[in-house]
Amino acid sequence: MKRGSAAGFTLLEVMLAILLLALLLAGSYGAIRTAVHAMHSGESAIDRTNRLRVAQEFMRHQISRIMPLPFGRDESTNTNLIFEGRRDFIRFVAPMPGYLSKGGPYVQTLAFKGGRGGRQLLFNDEMLNGFDPEAKSDNEPSLLLDQIEEGHFEFRTLDENGELTDWSDDWDDPSMTPVMIRIVARMSPEARVEFPPMDIPLMLDAGSARRQQPFQTFGARSALKPVKAR
Numbered sequence: 001m002k003r004g005s006a007a008g009f010t011l012l013e014v015m016l017a018i019l020l021l022a023l024l025l026a027g028s029y030g031a032i033r034t035a036v037h038a039m040h041s042g043e044s045a046i047d048r049t050n051r052l053r054v055a056q057e058f059m060r061h062q063i064s065r066i067m068p069l070p071f072g073r074d075e076s077t078n079t080n081l082i083f084e085g086r087r088d089f090i091r092f093v094a095p096m097p098g099y100l101s102k103g104g105p106y107v108q109t110l111a112f113k114g115g116r117g118g119r120q121l122l123f124n125d126e127m128l129n130g131f132d133p134e135a136k137s138d139n140e141p142s143l144l145l146d147q148i149e150e151g152h153f154e155f156r157t158l159d160e161n162g163e164l165t166d167w168s169d170d171w172d173d174p175s176m177t178p179v180m181i182r183i184v185a186r187m188s189p190e191a192r193v194e195f196p197p198m199d200i201p202l203m204l205d206a207g208s209a210r211r212q213q214p215f216q217t218f219g220a221r222s223a224l225k226p227v228k229a230r
Helices: 011-064
Strands: 072-074 079-081 084-086 089-094 106-115 118-127 142-156 180-187 198-201
Touching: 011 089, 011 106, 011 118, 011 142, 011 198, 084 142, 106 142
Parallel strands: none
Antiparallel strands: 072 079, 084 089, 089 106, 106 118, 118 142, 142 180, 180 198
16 A cells, blocks of 8 residues: 655745745735825825915914004105005014914014025014114014915005005005905925915905004004105
């Protein structure tokens, strides 16, 4: 009687099994890496979108609450400085949110400036009491947005008939406030986020600042300093 030969795997079968196992492990590792990358990309997209929304809401909150209070005086024209607006810069007086405020109104600026990887939108604030327009600010500006290809401000007011005028990127009467401010920012492709134009109406009655007022009206003569004509 013959004994049954012991069953086993050939070398070729073992090598094929190892190869299949390696392929399965490589596929699993690739799938895990793809899932992790997608998760990180999704988190980055959410973070970019949230940062943009926070910046937009902050600017909307501050601009909509602009107050017709003077932060300086142009002695050459004998006018109060209530609002300064250029294509790349605005300055105004408004209250700060409670968690950032020490009380009282603040002189606030928003400015588009050059930076690495494109232009940046910067914010700065100083208390109105004792503010000097000619002095250099000691406060470090806060970065609201970066990676901007092009950005500017536009302004809208009322004509003599009470009708809204066309948008303009230059504000030529600092003794008056506009009734609406537009912020336009075209983001660079690297930012991977869009910035829709923001049209922000002022909540306070802009008509209260549409005529030149003496400093006594605001009771702020002692706190304000004259500035040179620009």
